[in-house]
Amino acid sequence: MTNVADIFARITPLDTAYEKLAQERQLQLTKPTGSLGRLEDIAIQMAGITRNVCPVIKHKAVVVMAADHGITAEGVSAYPSDVTAQMVQNFLVGGAAINALARQANAEVAIVDIGVATDIEHPDLISRKVRRGTANMAHGPAMSREEALQAITIGIDVLDTLAAKGLDLVATGEMGIGNTTPASAITSVLLNIPVARVTGRGTGLNDQQLTNKVQIIERAIAHNQPDASDPLDVLAKVGGLEIAGLVGIILGAAARRIPVVIDGFISGAAALVAYTLCPTVREYLFAGHVSVESGHRFILEKIGLEPLLDLHLRLGEGTGAVLTMHIIEGALHTHNEMATFGEAGVSNKE
Structure with missing residues (x-):
């Protein structure tokens, strides 16, 4: 480790x-x-x-970190948490949007189970489960500080393994039903912006559901009192395991002088944590796109990144980041x- x-x-x-x-x-x-x-x-x-x-870019990869979230019990997502594991299976057989775009970009897809609530068996899955999803942060910390550090370390280790095979460009991706909720919480706390301004509809919430989501995040922050001066405390109390794993991917890549294309809002929250921990990380980042999730623009502005695409994407998985690989390769050609x-x-x- x-x-x-x-x-x-x-x-x-x-x-x-x-x-x-x-x-x-x-x-x-x-x-x-x-x-x-x-x-x-x-x-x-x-x-x-x-x-x-x-x-020259010869070897590209997108790392998709997957984890579940206890906060889904509060109705913050339009989809049930079972969809996380179902989509991981879809990734593993090549049937998701990220698979299609990665094939076009000739990029490896590395799927990491860092906290899915159910067990998944597949020879291509990188199984590094810290725990079976986070706890419900509306009632207590999402995870312990030690678990957050463990997840970051796993991200670094995954990056190191990919780099050992050859890696010139890496994109961040994620899967976790409910994960725009911790992303909004992290953004609100670290940027000191009201929750309502950095919270979007995620998987397609209606107005009433969005209001509930904002109130749940506000309750979680008030209950856990994350320390904005300590990004690891914020990550542990109101974050997610896949977000922590992506923090590790970003830190590990920067340490190896490997450029990172960050995806949308969830990846942006991970980049915000990594940047707050080590501001020099910014120099190794490219913003693949800007998400329709409102908090993403605030993150990019804080880090000082200008998105390369604005296609109204909000899928996650690393889709916008992998699309941007073509632009970076075009620049080098x-x-x-x-x-x-x-x-x-x-x-x-x-």
Whole structure:
């Protein structure tokens, strides 16, 4: 098991020397300066992350962390908690949206049971269950601090295992009925924003159900009194196991200088926790998209990330993040394969 505290020291700022070299290359490519917009920024950031002037992505993966939530007993989701395990089975046989998009992107799909309430047997499942779902945070902490740390450590270990096989880009994904509720709670506490402003309809709640969801989150925060200055306390008291696992994926990737594409609101909550623990993490992140869940925009603004897509997605699973892999690869293909003015014999008026 990895010591989480040791990870922070391994997360260092991007290498500015390689960023400068990549920027100089951009100035020599056969195009007006800045004409490829954010694709240029992506290529430069990737050079700083990887310490390679011309980075290449050969191995991609999306890690889907799955867990259940005791808070579903309070009617915060339009779907029953049984759907978590059912969808994990669907992932494992390749039938979900994330599977289709990952096939298109040629990305591995790693499914991790970190806290599903029922047992799942499948040779491709990474079974690292901390407990059978969180407790009902409306009546007490979702989990202990030790369980939250264990889940983070599992995320780091999963990332390390993938990296050992080769990993150049990782996306975060999740599955857990009811998990927009802890994501909203985490966002509200860490950003000091009223619950109603960061809580959305999740799986499709009506107005009455949404009002109930807001009230349940407010009750959970009031009952547990999470300490906003201690992100691990917030994660344990009002978070989720899959969110904690994704914190580990993000920290582990940054420590290995592997870029991370974060998905929607749930992944955003994990990124917010990771960023609060270690602000340098931000330099290794790309925001795949912005979710229709209202809290997501607040998270991205706090971390300082601009989403690459806005497609009104709210599925999770890593879908928006995997779609964005194409954009990042496109940025690198232009950066690496375009001719310079000198190579092409094209005049550079600058």
